[in-house]
Amino acid sequence: MTLRRKEIRWGDYKVLVRQATYGDAIRRSAIIASVVNAMDGKEDEPGAGLTLVIAMDYAACVSATESAEGLDLEALRQNLEVFLNLPDEFVSKWKEAVYELNPHWDPKVIFASLSPPSVPS
Numbered sequence: 001m002t003l004r005r006k007e008i009r010w011g012d013y014k015v016l017v018r019q020a021t022y023g024d025a026i027r028r029s030a031i032i033a034s035v036v037n038a039m040d041g042k043e044d045e046p047g048a049g050l051t052l053v054i055a056m057d058y059a060a061c062v063s064a065t066e067s068a069e070g071l072d073l074e075a076l077r078q079n080l081e082v083f084l085n086l087p088d089e090f091v092s093k094w095k096e097a098v099y100e101l102n103p104h105w106d107p108k109v110i111f112a113s114l115s116p117p118s119v120p121s
Contacts, residue, residue, distance in 0.1 A: 005066065006097045010090040012070040017061075017094070019101045024063045028105065031059035053107050057095050058083045060105045064098045 003019040020028070035055035039048060062077045076082045083091070099106040 004101055006101060008090075008093050008097050010087070010093055013086075013090050014069040015061075015071075015094055015097075016066045016068070017064045017097045017101060018066050020064050020105070028059040028063035031063070032056060054084075055080075056105075056107045056110075057091075060098045060102065061091070061094050064102055064105075065094075 003021070005016055005018045008015050008017065018024075032052075032055050035051065039051065058080055061083070062073075065073060067073070068076070071086070072082075103109055
């Protein structure tokens with residue numbers, strides 16, 4: 001089976017994203033787990049949910065990216081701050097391509113499938 005790929009260009013940036021392999025999924029899970037572990041005991045603090053969504057976007061983008069031009073992919077994979085300092089419009093297009101090829105990774109899909117907590121009567 002051939003993995004689908006999509007190229008995203010924005011200014012001087014170019015990334016080639018693909019349907020995820022199992023190895024990509026493991027890398028993504030490890031990145032998300034490291035953020036969750038860092039949040040230990042802080043889950044109820046303001047912004048905790050946003051932090052998790054950012055981690056999910058970051059993990060998805062760096063894990064499903066096969067190659068990049070105009071940015072250092074290895075530095076990006078090692079440092080969330082590099083990702084956070086990229087232009088928002090570029091990251092939006094990048095995420096859109098990743099989630100188009102890997103819809104099961106999209107936080108909107110994941111959170112929509114969760115049942116709301118039951119409220120005792």
